[in-house]
Amino acid sequence: MSRPKSRLVAIGAVVVLGAVACGGSSSGGSPNAGGSTAPKGDTTGVTATSIAIGSTQPLTGPAAPGYSEIAPASKAYFDYVNSQGGINGRKINYTYVDDGYNPTQTVTQTQKLILQDKVFAIFNALGTPTHEKVVDFLNTSKVPDLFIASGCLCWDNPSAHPETFGWQPDYKVEGKILGDYVKKNFPGKKVGVFYQADDFGQNGLAGLQQELPAGQIVSKQSYQLTNLQLGPQVQKLAAAKPDVIVSFSIPAFTADLKLSMLKVNFNPKLVVSNVGSDPLTLSGLLEAFAKQNHANVNGNQLIQGMITDYYGPAWGDTSNPWIQLFKKVHDQYDAKAPLDNNVLYGMAVAYTFAEAVAKAGQDLTRESIVKAIEGGLDPGWGTVPFRYSSSSHAGYTGVQVGTIKGTSITVTGTPMTTDDQSGPITPYTNPQAAPPANGVPTG
Numbered sequence: 001m002s003r004p005k006s007r008l009v010a011i012g013a014v015v016v017l018g019a020v021a022c023g024g025s026s027s028g029g030s031p032n033a034g035g036s037t038a039p040k041g042d043t044t045g046v047t048a049t050s051i052a053i054g055s056t057q058p059l060t061g062p063a064a065p066g067y068s069e070i071a072p073a074s075k076a077y078f079d080y081v082n083s084q085g086g087i088n089g090r091k092i093n094y095t096y097v098d099d100g101y102n103p104t105q106t107v108t109q110t111q112k113l114i115l116q117d118k119v120f121a122i123f124n125a126l127g128t129p130t131h132e133k134v135v136d137f138l139n140t141s142k143v144p145d146l147f148i149a150s151g152c153l154c155w156d157n158p159s160a161h162p163e164t165f166g167w168q169p170d171y172k173v174e175g176k177i178l179g180d181y182v183k184k185n186f187p188g189k190k191v192g193v194f195y196q197a198d199d200f201g202q203n204g205l206a207g208l209q210q211e212l213p214a215g216q217i218v219s220k221q222s223y224q225l226t227n228l229q230l231g232p233q234v235q236k237l238a239a240a241k242p243d244v245i246v247s248f249s250i251p252a253f254t255a256d257l258k259l260s261m262l263k264v265n266f267n268p269k270l271v272v273s274n275v276g277s278d279p280l281t282l283s284g285l286l287e288a289f290a291k292q293n294h295a296n297v298n299g300n301q302l303i304q305g306m307i308t309d310y311y312g313p314a315w316g317d318t319s320n321p322w323i324q325l326f327k328k329v330h331d332q333y334d335a336k337a338p339l340d341n342n343v344l345y346g347m348a349v350a351y352t353f354a355e356a357v358a359k360a361g362q363d364l365t366r367e368s369i370v371k372a373i374e375g376g377l378d379p380g381w382g383t384v385p386f387r388y389s390s391s392s393h394a395g396y397t398g399v400q401v402g403t404i405k406g407t408s409i410t411v412t413g414t415p416m417t418t419d420d421q422s423g424p425i426t427p428y429t430n431p432q433a434a435p436p437a438n439g440v441p442t443g
Contacts, residue, residue, distance in 0.1 A: 040363075040365070041363075041365030041366060041367040041368060042142065042365055042366040042367065043120075043364070043365050043366075044118050044119075044120060044366065045118055045119045045120025045121070046090070046120050046364050046365070047090075048089070048090075049086075049089065049090055049091065050086075050090055050091050050092075050093055051087075051090050051091070051092050051093065051120050051357065051364065052093045052095070052117070052118070052119045052120055053092065053093070053094050053095070053119050053120055053121050053122070053123045053353075054094070054095045054096065054097070054113035054114075054117060054119035054121075054122055054123070055071060055094070055095070055096040055097070055113075055122060055123050055124050055125050055126075056096070056097055056098075056099040056105075056106050056109045056110055056113075056122075056125045056126070056127075056130070056131075056134075057070065057071045057096045057097070057098060057099065057125070057126050058098070058099065058100065058101045058126060058127065059071075059096075059097075059098035059100075060098055060100045061100035061101045061102065062101060062225055062250075062252055063101045063126075063127070063250060063252075065251055065252060065281055065284070065285055066251045066278055066281035066340070066342045067126060067149075067250075067251075067342060069337050069338070069340070069342040069343050069346065070124070070126065070149065070342050070343075070345055070346040070349075071094075071096035071124070071126075071346060072096075072334055072337060072346070073330070073334055073337060073342070073343040073344070073345070073346025073347050073350075074094060074096075074123075074124060074346040074347065074349060074350035074353075075094045075096070075333075075334075075350075076329055076330065076332075076333035076334035076337075076346075076347065077326070077329050077333075077346070077347040077350035077351060077354075078092040078093075078094050078350055078354070079333045080329045080332065080333055080439065080440075081354055081439075081440050084438055084439070084440045087354055087357045087358050087440070087441075088357070088358065088361070088362050088364070090357075090364070092353075092354065092357070094123065095113070095117065095119065097109045097112075097113070099127075099130060101127055101130055101225075102130070103129055103130045103132075103133045104133075106125075106127070106130040106131065106133055106134055107133050107134055107137075110122065110125070110134040110137065110138070111137075114137075114138070114141060114143055119143075120144070120366065121143060121144035121145070121146050121366070121369065122138060122143060122144070122145050122146065123146050123147060123353055124146070124147050124148065124149050124167070124346075124349050124350075124353075125145075125148055125149065126148075126149035126150065127149070127150060128150045128152040128154070128198060128199045128200055129198055129199070131148055131150060132152075132154065132199075135154075135155075135161055135164055136161075138163055138164065139160075139161045139162065139163045139164060142163060142366060143163060143366065144163050144366050144369055144370055145161070145163045145164040145165070146165050146167075146353060146356070146369075146373070147165055147166070147167035147349050147352060147353060147395070148164070148165070148166055148167065149167070149168070149345075149349070150166070150168075150200070151166065151168050151169055151170045151171040151173075151174065151200070151203070151275070151395075152166070152170065152171065152199045152200065152203065153170050153171070153172055153199070153203055153420055154199065155170075155393060155394070156170065156387075156392060156393045156394040156420075157393070158390065158391060158392070158393050161393075162370065163366075163370060164393060165373055165388070165393045165395070166393060166394050166395040167349055167352065167395040167396070168274075168311070168345075168395055168396060169274075169311055169384075169395065169396045169397065169398060169399050170203065170394055170395070170420050171199070171200055171201075171203035171204040171207065171248065171273070172203045172204070172206055172207035172210075172420040173207065173397065173398060173399070173418055173419070173420055174204060174207065174273060174274065174309060174399055175203065175204040175205060175206060175207020175208040175209075175210070175211075175248070175273075176207040176208070176210055176211050176418050176425060177207075177309065177398060177399050177401070177416050177418060177425055178204075178207075178208060178246060178271060178273070178309060178399075178401070179207060179208040179209070179210065179211030179212045179246075180211045180416070180425050181271075181307075181401045182208075182211075182212060182244060182246065182271060183211055183212055183213070183216075186243060186244050186269070188216070189216070189242075189243035189244055190216065190218045190240065190241060190242040190243050190244070191212060191216050191217050191218065191242055191243070191244045191245075191246060192217070192218060192219040192220070192221070192237045192240055192242035192244070192245045192246070192268070193205055193208065193217060193219070193220045193221070193245070193246050193247075193248075194221050194222075194223070194233065194237065194245055194246070194247040194248070194249060194257055195220070195221075195222050195223075195247070195248040195249070196222065196223060196225070196248055196249055196250065196253070197222040197223060197224055200248060200275070201222060201248040201249075204248035204273055205220065205248065207420075208246055210422070211425075218240040218241070218242050219236055219237050219239075219240035219242060221233035221234075221236055221237055223249070223253055225250075225253075228252070228253070228256050230253070230256050230257055230260045231260060233260075234257070234260040234261055234263075234264060234266065235264065237261075237266070238261070238264055238266040242268050243268055243269065244268055244269045244270075244271060245257075245261075245268045245269070245270050245271065246271045246272075247270065247271065247272045247273065247276065248273045248276070249272065249273065249276040250275060250276050251275075251276050251277075251278060251281045251282055251285055252285055253276065254272055254276040254277065254282060254285075255282055255285035255286045255289055255299075256289060258270065258286060258302055258303070259286065259289055259290060259297075262297075262302075269305075269307065270306050270307065271306075271307040271308070272306055272307070272308050273308070273309070274308055274309050274310060274311070274399065277306060277308035277404065277409070278340050278341045278342055279300070279303060279340070279341075279404050279406075279407050279408060279409065280338050280339075280340040280407055281340060281342065282299065282303050283299030283300040283302075283303065283407070284299060285299070286299035286302055286303070287299040300406075300407065303404050304404060304405065304406075305403055305404065305405075306403065306404045307401065307402075307403055308401075308402060308403070308404065308409060309399035309400060309401050309402065310341075310399060310400055310402050310409050310411055311382050311383060311384055311396050311398065311399045311400065311415070312344070312348060312381045312382050312383055313381070313383070313432075314341060314344070314402075314408050314409045314410075314411070315327075315339045315340070315341065315344060315408055316405075316406070316407075316408030316409070316410065320432075321434040321435055322348075322380070322381045322432075322434075322435055323344075325435050325439045326343075326344060326347045326348070326381075327339070328439075329347060329439070330343060330347070341409065344381075347381075348380065348381040348382070351380050351381060351435075351441065352377060352380055354440065354441050355377055355378065355380065355441035355443065356369055356372050356373050356377060357369065357443075358441045358442050358443030359372040359373075359375070359377070359441075359443035360372040360443070361443070372443075373388050373393075374388060374389055374390045374393075375388075376388055376389065378433065378441075379396070379432075380435070380441075381435075382396050382432075383400060383415045383428070383432055384396050384397050384398040384399070384400075384415045384416075384417050384428050385397055385417070385428070385430075394420070397417040397418070397419075397428075398415055398416045398417035398418055398425075398428060399415070399416065400412075400413065400414070400415040400416065401413060401416075414427040414428065414429060415427070415428045416428065
């Protein structure tokens with residue numbers, strides 16, 4: 001989930017402010033319940049009964065469709081955990097604020113969360129170029145920067161950014177697996193690529209090119225988030241006459257790509273990265289964009305058979321115990337939200353955070369939660385494992401290819417795992433473990 005890059009001349013000042021603010025916090029906070037002395041380490045944001053965390057999210061702006069559902073869904077799961085007594089007796093208080101996917105606002109809002117609100121950690125902040133503007137500040141300030149909502153390769157850098165962890169599969173891993181699928185299922189067919197002109201699209205393209213024969217890709221067209229007019233890119237793609245288009249795009253641009261192709265009677269098979277393929281979000285965007293141009297379409301019909309990927313059970317898998325858990329949480333705490341994969345994402349990543357807190361133990365500190373994650377976490381809702389260790393801060397290790405059927409993604413075959421280098425793509429056959437009986441991890 002990636003957004004436009006912009007220069008920020010004041011970032012050095014932000015880092016300095018963060019370092020100053022952090023200087024006296026290594027023994028801050030309140031002692032843990034049941035202990036007579038404070039734990040060794042930084043307990044900012046932690047009391048005997050609560051943990052304060054924060055996040056920047058696209059509640060408005062071009063990325064808001066779909067993505068604005070994620071943070072409320074995470075909060076719904078935390079509210080559920082709190083109703084069960086919290087984690088080690090502490091309730092999770094989650095504050096998420098709007099940055100509009102504007103990197104300048106990301107810096108301002110992150111500063112406020114750290115320097116004024118004094119949260120324990122930043123959780124699931126969304127966006128690649130937006131979060132790139134604050135990652136140095138958070139690490140200089142020694143604030144856990146956990147489970148970023150972006151698959152950028154840049155989050156897996158423990159030596160430079162020891163506080164930062166990814167969560168979803170990185171875009172190169174996803175690109176490799178999609179490339180392998182296209183190579184095997186469309187052998188010799190011409191392939192066009194449509195991609196976002198930042199780390200999201202470029203990482204995905206790199207993975208795709210690693211698996212596809214060079215001659216199979218006949219056109220590569222990028223887009224900028226500031227321009228929804230895709231006529232020139234679509235004309236160039238159509239001129240190359242590909243049989244398949246692979247798109248690394250956010251939902252708004254996936255929808256605009258599809259409508260722009262319809263205008264010129266260009267209808268190749270469409271393969272779309274996970275972050276841009278949520279069925280309910282796409283259906284709504286297709287109909288809204290068409291209406292703006294005085295046309296009517298059936299959005300759901302237009303996306304049937306679209307190929308994509310996923311790394312957990314989707315809402316349509318109603319027999320899955322994770323779906324049963326999250327639907328119960330949704331119905332009780334987030335019932336106005338649609339049952340789509342953005343909501344599912346928010347609950348799943350919140351479960352991972354709760355597991356990390358539980359594993360860190362009663363004496364919760366900023367240092368202890370980082371060590372807990374580096375010690376490894378169960379995949380939870382995910383159908384592939386995490387890669388967490390002291391030398392890797394990458395998240396899920398792969399995806400499973402599927403297609404859109406009805407209003408959900410139906411996965412096929414076996415989940416596949418790989419690395420972001422030249423490692424092989426291999427099936428992952430370990431069965432998924434069920435969630436705890438009460439839906440709350442114990443570490």
